Amino acid sequence: DAKTTQPPSMDCAEGRAANLPCNHSTISGNEYVYWYRQIHSQGPQYIIHGLKNNETNEMASLIITEDRKSSTLILPHATLRDTAVYYCIVRAHSGGGADGLTFGKGTHLIIQP
Amino acid sequence: GAVVSQHPSWVICKSGTSVKIECRSLDFQATTMFWYRQFPKQSLMLMATSNEGSKATYEQGVEKDKFLINHASLTLSTLTVTSAHPEDSSFYICSARVSGGNQPQHFGDGTRLSIL
Helix, strand or coil, X not given: CCCCECCCEEEXXXXXXXXXXXXXXXXXXXXXXXXXXXXCCCCCEEEEEECCCCEECCCCXXXXXXXXXXXXXXXXXXXXXXXXXEEXXXXXXXXXXXXXXXXXXXXXXXXXX | CCCEEEECCEEEXXXXXXXXXXXXXXXXXXXXXXXXXXXXXXXXXXXXEEECCCCCEECCCCCCCCEEEEEEECCEEEEEECCCCHXXXXXXXXEEEXXXXXXXXXXXXXXXXXXX
């Protein structure tokens, strides 16, 4: 799996958009970008994933650069409940299903009231 | 959809006890489930891959005789920590993936294991 680099922590004001960057400069053509978050003392929660096109769902938007070497997760209107550690993971689709995830240290996003 | 349930959520027991943790996919079938462990202030580490109807695959450094995994059905995997000791105290988390394509993994809420 390609290595990812994320800032260790970020602050964002409540109600503002939170933009979390991720660098994955060694990503391969068949690798997807996945984002998960982990609120304290809970299991990780899936947020969004994409291959090369920008993606949006009810939780967030994912912007992937044209060269796919970096991406940004956008939480459009951050709330206090969005305070969590956010993990950017690059993973190839594995038809056999044997694809446990490799978690880095992630970004600790703190939403300030 | 894609809900994973883990039980129990919290266990405290004496050293030497064996502890079983269940992981269920509630609304989908999962031929493969995964077990992770997370120590305080650290990230999740994959322990093993649980395969329905066959032996689990363990990551390097994880003792298969200590962490017994059984995946007897398409919706249930169990992790048994045998003869647990204080150093086994950790947050154990399972996940499952809907088969096919590039589906993401969905995680349970974790089991906090404390060995006295």
